Amino acid sequence: MSCPDCFSGHINPGTPQGHVTALHGLNVYVAEPSIPATEVKGIIVIIPDAFGWEFVNNRILADHYAEMGKFRVYLPDFMHGTAAPVWSINTIRSVMKTGSLYDWIVKPYHIANAIYGFVPFVFHNRAPKSHPIVKSFFESLRLSPSPPDKDLPIGAAGFCWGGKHTLLLSHSSSTTIASGVEKPLIDAGFTGHPSMLVFPEDIENIVRPVSFALGDSDMNVGAKEIAVIQRVMEGKEELGGEVRVYVGAGHGFCVRADLAVEDSSRQAKEAEEQAVGFFKRCFENI
Secondary structure, X not given: OOOHHHHOOOOOOOOOOOEEEEEOOEEEXXXXXXXXXXXXXXXXXXXXXXXXXXXXXXXXXXXXXXXXXXXXXXXXXXXXXXXXXXXXXHHHHHHHOOOOHHHHHOHHHHHHHHHHHHHHHHHHOOHHHHHHHHHHHHHHHHOOOOOOOXXXXXXXXXXXXXXXXXXXXXXXXXXXXXXOEEXXXXXXXXXXXXXXXXXXXXXXOEOOOEEEEEEOOOOOOOHHHHHHHHHHHHOOHHHOXXXXXXXXXXXXXXXXXXXXXHHHHHHHHHHHHHHHHHHHHHHHOO
């Protein structure tokens, strides 16, 4: 289940540099590196947090991945317009305030707003309903018959809500036929502060390389769950995955960190570097 941390955080400054197009049946934000198309190293598909494909933080993250890794990055509207509204970040902040009598008086109003903003997202984007949409996009991407996407390695980067889908894509059932050969839907996956995981199954079923960025103060994946991830992934060393735990980081630190806070900004940047470096290493071996 989602918790308030899934809908909290900070909106980052900046202007996305990519463009919007329609691809494989979905609206998609596209970030391209400043190199010739023939030199692109691979494709990264961002499966976003609850705030979806239009959230400025997610689009700026796509831009960073594109330029840092020389990847083509897709950020699709997997939620079909039912992402949590960005204004709900401030609503959650107001719900959690307890410093004055006024905070308690207006709390019912903010709780009602939170329910209004969150319930449609939760209802429409349950994993059994949303994963077929995600999987279909990756199938179409893998089957792309012509450039610029044909035969490029594919990675999935999932955050919070998207982390669940990244792990599902990494399971053994996620295969398709491309060029007459059975291929996985993704060559590698990265997930930052995933949510709604089933333990230990979602970890035990991984058969593709996956990199985890986890915060040790995350209420969704706590110390017990981190220990399970570490233990299971140690037994899958041959896959080339990795688990990194960020001390003091909470849920959302990869996407919604307060960049005005030095430690938060540093950890968000390090998580970007972790993801880009991991995909580079995986793609070089394909």
